[in-house]
Amino acid sequence: MTTTIEPGLEPRQNAGLDGGLSKRPSRQPRVGQTRRGRIGRTGKYALLILFVIVVMMPVYVLFVTSLKPPADVNPATSWGWPTRWPWEPVAEGGPTGFDNWTTAWTALSPALGRTFLLAIPAALISSFLGSMNGFVLSRWRFPHADLVFTFILFGMFIPYQAIMTPLVQMKTSFGLPSDISTLLIVHIIYGLPICTLIFRNYYVSIPAELMEASRVDGAGMLRTFASIVLPLSLPGFVVTIIWQFTSAWNDYLFALFLSDTAGGPVSLALNNLAQGAQLANYGAAMAGALIASLPTLLVYIILGKYFIGGLMSGSVKS
Amino acid sequence: MRKGVRNWGPPLLLISPTIIILGIFVYGLIAVNIQVSMTNRHSLVPATEFVGIDNYIQLLTEDRFLHSLMNLAVFTVVFIAGTMVFGFIWAWMLDKGVGAEGIFRSVYLFPMAISFVASGVVWRWLLNSAEGDRASGLNRIFESLGLGFLQNSWWNEPIWGMAAIAMPAIWQLSGYIMALFLAGFRGIPEELREAARMDGASEWKLYRHVIFPQLSPVALSALIIVSHMSLKVFDLIMAITKSIYQTEVPATYMWVTLTSNDYAKSAAIATVLLILASVLIVPYLIHTARAEKSNR
16 A cells, blocks of 8 residues: 555554544744744734635525525625524514525425435445445455455446436336435445445554454454454444445435435435525525535534545545 | 365455445446447437447537537636645645644535535525626625626636636535645655755755655645546536536536436436546556555
8 A cells, every 4th residue: 555645544553534634743843933933823824714714704605694584685785794683574574584494494304304314324334334345355365356446446436427327217117216215225335335445444454463363263254243343343434424424415416316306315405495596585595505514514513533534535545 | 275265255255245236336337328328319219229439429529518528627627726726725834733723624624514505505696697786795795895807707707607616616625635635744754854954955945855746646646536526526517507508517418418318318428427537547546556566
């Protein structure tokens, strides 16, 4: 395995899954004592904060616009803070800012439930299969193991358009429904390569002695896997489950080709809500975008370290 | 020999479901796709006649398809340049050591957790083409900052409109490239820097002769990842403009042809995309597989 081409993928002693981002012990001379150093530091922080503002700007827009009742949406004040409380109607009995949120919630909530039913099993099942594959590919030598690994990995890099025409035809000829059950199968299948890759690299980082010992004990492969490997696999599972959950949740391509708004996931429902919106009523669409992003954002905020771990291995191949 | 089978039989058995599934759903379907692309199945009628590479010739001489390739090229160039520049600058600043690094890192990276469909909602608003008094979105910001001359109709501009579509993509993925570069920076042994400093190398020389060469494999992977993502851009365009001619790329064109039941044409477009992706990925897979073998 090359060392630099796959950041965060090389076997590490501590099996850290932060994708190699951890700080090295700093032995750099401290700057900031001199005047020039201080100005440089201030400039650097100013720049970093400027970038934070730029990156957060769309979130501000989403939030502010979602809280404005349609009557208050006006190009001149479109960047401004809402001028009234979200529960205050523009006129007696008129729409409030909160109405955007209730509109969005009504439009999205059935699809939100379906998307959980899709993304969670998809994540669990491909992770489990991925862990078996990863275990085999990392520890057991069999003829052409490298070829098999590359064979599996290739599936991760194809543009899914390349299989979409036959897949749609297949769905029609088997009479599969245009809902999340079809999408579940598809996400499990096309999640296999990435889960295999993540687990293989994770298992490479587990000391070989642990598994060798159980082999000497006479334990078969399946027993080694069940009693030694699986209990050690939790960090790997966290990474693949987050990765699979996020990609199934955020998927739009498969959802559009293989399902419809009546039975499909939240990405379809959101796009439907947004495309139907006139400029005057962006509020509901923006509230919807926030609602639909909340699950993946929460995962990112709570388990960010593992999210990055998956990202790094998701990007790079070995 | 029996010993051999006993050794590698079980692992092969454990992995065979995946091999079979991917054999069918990746390789099998690609084969069917190529086969369909060489027929005249341009409607729901299943009558299929082998027409060789006719569909490809038609496609590559069709103005509409060439226009979609041109759009994709503009998008790709801007997208790559933007993510690489921001990703590198952020990683470079963070690597120099800042307080609260984790917070900056998390903020720069968070757009990655959001779907293109959700971010498309807000970017459609930000890239609103109205100008002057009716301007909202980014044009309104320019207007109020006295930078009115910067106002433009964004994705409504011919050709360069695709550069506007690349902006949300840059917003979403620069953090990712930052993470790659940051891991690259952190992978450079401290001894190398120390040694260069001991030799009296200036900061620029340190970068020129130590850091950049060490980072080049990371930059190459980043480049391949971003171009590969760019080839597949679909969700973002559908969310911001729907599938219209102006912002058409091969992936959205393929959707248009498939929904009008022109199976042969959509399969042909998909094959072109697959070839473009393979040109990027196959050498890379071979390279890394070889590197791994020689390291063993």
